[in-house]
Amino acid sequence: xxxxxxxxxxxxxxxxxxxxxxxxxxxxxxxxxxxxxxxxxxxxxxxxxxxxxxxxxxxxxxxxxxxxxxxxxxxxxxxxxxxxxxxxxxxxxxxxxxxxxxxxxxxxxxxxxxxxxxxxxxxxxxxx
Ligand SMILES: [Zn+2]
Numbered sequence: 001x002x003x004x005x006x007x008x009x010x011x012x013x014x015x016x017x018x019x020x021x022x023x024x025x026x027x028x029x030x031x032x033x034x035x036x037x038x039x040x041x042x043x044x045x046x047x048x049x050x051x052x053x054x055x056x057x058x059x060x061x062x063x064x065x066x067x068x069x070x071x072x073x074x075x076x077x078x079x080x081x082x083x084x085x086x087x088x089x090x091x092x093x094x095x096x097x098x099x100x101x102x103x104x105x106x107x108x109x110x111x112x113x114x115x116x117x118x119x120x121x122x123x124x125x126x127x128x
Contacts, residue, residue, distance in 0.1 A: 011032065012042075015028060019048050026039075086106060087102035087113035087116055
């Protein structure tokens, strides 16, 4: 039961490929007929890049690519399907989950409620 294992170039590249495909160490071991420990040690020695989990949580939005800048507010608006009859004045920090919208009834023809229309149109918002 000696684990004299020859890491030929071929096997190294196989390991690399499987690693890049996102297989776990034990899966790679299985495929290559090598113990998990041998793979783990090799991976460590090869300094292969750490992988994030294979299933990334919808990191890529399905929005149009041409958009110059994906603003958090925009994304939220799209997600929420905000009613057009409610004030869409953002409250909270768009970068956090606390983020929400005002939700008051809007003024006719305006995207915001009376209070926020005033804020939007009379003063220029200087971002804190
Ligand atoms: Zn409002």
